[in-house]
Amino acid sequence: METLAFQGLVGLSVAMYLWLLAAGLTIVFGVLGVLNFAHGSLFMLGAYFAFTFYGLWGVNFWLAIALSLVSVAAVGYLLERFFLRHIYNQDHAYQLLLTFGFILIFDDLVKMVWGGVAKIPPMPDFFEGTLRIFGRPYPFYNLFIIGAGLLVAVVLWLIFEKTWWGKMVRASASDREMASAIGVNIPTIFTGVFVFGAMLAALGGALGTPVRVVAPGIGSAMIIQAFIITVIGGLGNLKGAFVGAVIVGVVSAYGILLFPVFELFLIFLIMAVVLMVKPQGLFGS
Amino acid sequence: MKKTLAIGSLVVFLAILPHFAGQYILYMTIHIMILSLFSLGFNLLFGYTGLLSFGQAGFYAAGAYGCGKILLAFPSLLAGIIGGVAVAGVASFLLGILCIRHTRIYFSMLTLSFGMMIFSLAWKWRDMTGGDDGLVGIPRAPLEIPGLLRLNMTPMENYYYVVLVFSLLAIYLFHRLVHSPMGLTLQGIRDSETRTSCVGISVRNYRLISFTIAGMYAGLAGALLPPLESTVTPPIAHWSHSAEPVLATLLGGIYTFAGPIVGAVLFYILKDIIVRFTEYWLICLGVIVVVLVLGFRGGVMSIFSGKGGQG
Amino acid sequence: MSDIIRTEGLGKYFGEMAAVHEVTVGLKEGLFTSIIGPNGAGKTTLINLLSGYLLPDRGRIFFRGTEITRMRPDKRVKIGISRSFQVMNIFPRLTVFENILLPVLSRLNKNSRPLASVRSQKEAVAEAEKTLQEVWLQEERDSPAGTLSHGDQRLLELGIAVASNPQLCFLDEPSSGMNPIERVKVLELVKKLSAERKTTFAIVEHDMDVVFSLSDWIVVMNRGEILAEGKPDEIRDNKEVRDIYLGEEI
Secondary structure (H helix, E strand, O other): HHHHHOOOOOOOOHHHHHHHHHHHHHHHHHOOOOOOOOHEEEEHHHHHHHHHHHHHHOOHHHHHHHHHHHHHHHHHHHHHHHOEEEEEEEOOHHHHHHHHHHHHHHHHHHHHHHOOOEEEEOOOHHHOOOOEEOOOEEEEEHOOOHHHHHHHHHHHHHOOOOOOHHHHHHHHHHHHHHHHOOOOHHHHHHHHHHHHHHHHHHHHHHOOOOOOOOOOHHHHHHHHHHHHHHHHHOOOHHHHHHHHHHHHHHHHHHHHHHOOOOOHHHHHHHHHHHHOOOOHHHHHO | OOHHHHHHHHHHHHHHHOOOOOOHHHHHHHHHHHHHHHHHHHHHHHOOOOOOOOHHHHHHHHHHHHHHHHHOOOOOHHHHHHHHHHHHHHHHHHHHHHOOOOHHHHHHHHHHHHHHHHHHHHHOHHHHHHHHOOOOOOOOEEEEOOOOEEEEOOOOOHHHHHHHHHHHHHHHHHHHHHOOOOHHHHHHHOOOOOHHHOOOHHHHHHHHHHHHHHHHHHHHHHOOOOHHOOOOOOOOOOHHHHHHHHHHHHOOOOOOOHHHHHHHHHHHHHHHHHHHHHOOHHHHHHHHHHHHHHHHHOOHHHHOOOOOOOO | OOOEEEEEEEEEOOOOOOEEEEOOOOOEEEOOOOEEOOOOOOHHHHHHHHHOOOOEEEEEEEOEEEEEOOOOOOHHHHOEEEEEEOOOOOOOOEEEEHHHHHHHHOOOOOOOOOOHHHHHHHHHHHHHHHHHHHHOOOHHHEEHHHHOOOOHHHHHHHHHHHHHHOOEEEEEOOOOOOOOOOOHHHHHHHHOOOOOOOOEEEEEOOOOHHHHHOOOOEEEOOEEEEEEEEEEHHHHHHHHHHHHOOHHHO
């Protein structure tokens, strides 16, 4: 029993990384109508930048995270402004192909700059150590991650419900023409949203550096789960992304414990069931 | 007439290739033929039916592992190849039922997901697939029809001919298919699903047929691999392998018959050249994809047919 | 004269809004019917419900006495109902000939043959050629349909709709988005098809000249409900109908 509860907690911390990744993915899709295949690469870049600032150059942990967000924001800006923008109104296939091309580029770019070997950055001092929960040692850092994930959820809710920018973005998402007619600068909003989504992904990657491996391909491995999460939760739906992330994270964790080898199958099964019963996602419309 | 002459010359050329080419060229040509089959299947789905699949490597792997396991237990080349195709066909049919009910983006992401699911299985299910070591020691079994013939496959030339015959046959069948009423139906689905349904056709059924056939072509491509390499390992199921037919087809020309084949040839030539200069092959692949998508939709074949370009 | 298609209490709702509400109507076989009404009256929704493109929330639909309420659109085509779309819906990458050939093959149940060549389907090819000429597009036979002029695409749209040899054919605003010259041509074709084929046509149309010159029967919709139906003269004299058009010359 305690093992199960503990494993659930493990799953919850993994879920937070997935939540950060899925949140950006689903926001970008909801507003721009683009499914960015390379979103996982932004997560990966976030991890690599954070590792460089914090692990290699000894910058303060929080500053390193901030710098990492800024760096990935710049990458996201370039991606949207110079590449993605050209194919907004075209067949979805070309968007997918384009962003797929970028996954390949980023994966090798990362190897070129940082080398192909996995990195394991150090844990910041103030997070060292564990807490005994359910009879087992649970890393402090994971508790921090869970807290951070919840904080981001609240902040996102505030942004999209209460701020002027958030409302503008929602207006653009639901009716592009109307928003444009009342003076909203759609291209700017789009770039802004894309960069915002990129920063969320980067945050996920950056926050993961002390406990997770930093290696090429870590983003692509997660993008599939992120996609499954958005399907379960509903494309474009933040609440759905959060719930979906928790489901996927926790079920994965249980899968690894109880049915190793087939844990990806379990997630896939859940997605298949959701698609059959409510194709627009649990919270979709 | 000109076309038939060109194709005829090509077939003759391929038939006599072993007489003047070395082992390496034969080996490369076999790989080109395998990629051609893989890409033709992909393009049946994409260029002809309008479905973009990023998971074809999963069916390639199904064919490869299927063939490998059969050959390890029962060394008959025909059994291995046909068995591999059958495994891939069943897998694509079953997974197809799940995938084809969904719209374009969902479909693409679903295919990516199950492709990686197959990869995950191949990697972790040690008992069945050998895990990350894969299947080893697969024999290049003789081509045997009991009572009729038994051809030793040890010389590469012999295996080359087997691959050539299977490839030509598969290409011929593909040609018949895309120029048939069914081929027209698939293209109708690509152009407008609503319209196709409103002329009395059940779109879902045909998407499933297309998906299954594409899976079988991927499976055939995969099944031709183990006798050549004698090992089968998990990376062949990874999405980065699914990228190869995508790139080959983009390079050669999406909406054309020969595009995937031309693209497969170009792909290997490019890879051969690039790998001599740098180990960073993926980034070059990615750049080529980006350039093609942004500027050169029709691929190489568009130069010849005048169609294509900015899609 | 019997109803070729009729509905009982048909309803379709989007949230609070009733697109179509309590619609009970029958279209008589052999009569050219026009469905008219102001924007948002529910005309296109009704066509969508009758052709299977949308499923109703309430009510039933009968085609020649058989219930087809929830039948899929492709099955409805097989039993003899076809339609054209207000927003052009052709096969852009196929040639004009192939656009017509596909519905013919489907009607003859020959579209699933995987190994025969298209050319060898002599019966289908001959019929498609005939239909091609019928809609005045034989010159454009081998052009990709997407390269046709807007007006010619409309003719093709009609051609696809009649190529399945329907008993009942819905045309949703067949002349929308056309310049005056193109409109005349399209409406001439509609008139010709109606006269020469054994198909019952029902069109949604805004141009009152066309409506009153072509129709044997008119159905007027307003706010999702049937306001009135009858012969053109009856409708012209109907006060309620005149009111909703606010004094327009009808």
